[in-house]
Amino acid sequence: MTWWGAENSITRFSPAWRLMSELQPHAGRNKAKTFRIENKDRYDAFLNTDLENILREQLVDSVVVTGTMTNLCCETTARSAFNRDFYVYFVTDGNATCSKQMHDASILNLRFGFAQTTTLDEIHKALNRLV
Template identity: 30%
Template sequence: MAQIPPQMPHSCTEDLPHVDPAALAAMIDPAKTALVVIDIQVDFAAPHGLLGGYGVDLSSADAAIDNCEKLVAAARGAGATVALMRVVTSAETDSRALKTLMVRRGQPGGEAICRAEDGGADYYRIFPQPGDIEIAKLLYDGFHGTDFDAQLRARGIETLVICGLSTDCCVDQTARSAFHHDYDVFLVSDASAAYEPGLHESSLSAMEKNCVLLTTTGAVENAWRV
């Protein structure tokens, strides 16, 4: 008897409030907007990276990166700023608090991810071009300990369109921090992803209630179509 594949759980992402696509273009003027692509790098996204080596299912990340690539092309075509950020660590820069957290969880050494020296921090699939903003960060928040805010202000940026990995961690932290820095924040729901069922949707829901407006890849592409 043929095996019937299990039903995939219904994603509630499409049920969350999203900005009216017809109104989006006026809100994300390319001259004042940066597309922020978060942590598309080897250890978080590549099959040969740390998570892939541990057997983490990267299919949702792959789908999100497909859409990130579309957004980058749309941003470049429209003249919007592109900002690429990634985690870049070494044993000398590891956070004391993070090391303590891992020890208390029984995972000593678990903070050793996105190392500069072994390629884990390298960009994956999406690479910077001249004129892009590049941010190397030690932890989750793209503003903490970096000059990201100063670079955005210097370009007259008022609005951020955010995508990348992972929705519940670095995307969440950076989006909330952007709002606290007084930027208008849009999060592209189908161009971000988490690694565990439900985390993506619950994180989107929490952010939408407090600090971001949700949109989709197609809506942004249409808004930036020249």
């Protein structure tokens, strides 16, 4: 809120803060695992959270980054994941921001040295092969 102010920020527990129903974890898909949603207070989903420990405990070596805003939270998290030695898949049509120009600039930068860019369809196909 320091940068954007309260009126332009997503407030914890507000309707904008809640996870979309389409993104709710589907426990039926893999009953052996439990899902946990981490709260974050910075653009970087790893900073001041247990995310890295959770992923390491599950022997995860790759992350798929989707969300908003491409050039803020998503790009920062992708770079942070790369710097923590995770393999990063950045979903070009699964991230959004204020303008196509900002979105495309982030994709270009990430593709250059931090992440493999991919699409939702490619991720969906890969996940179906794992099930």
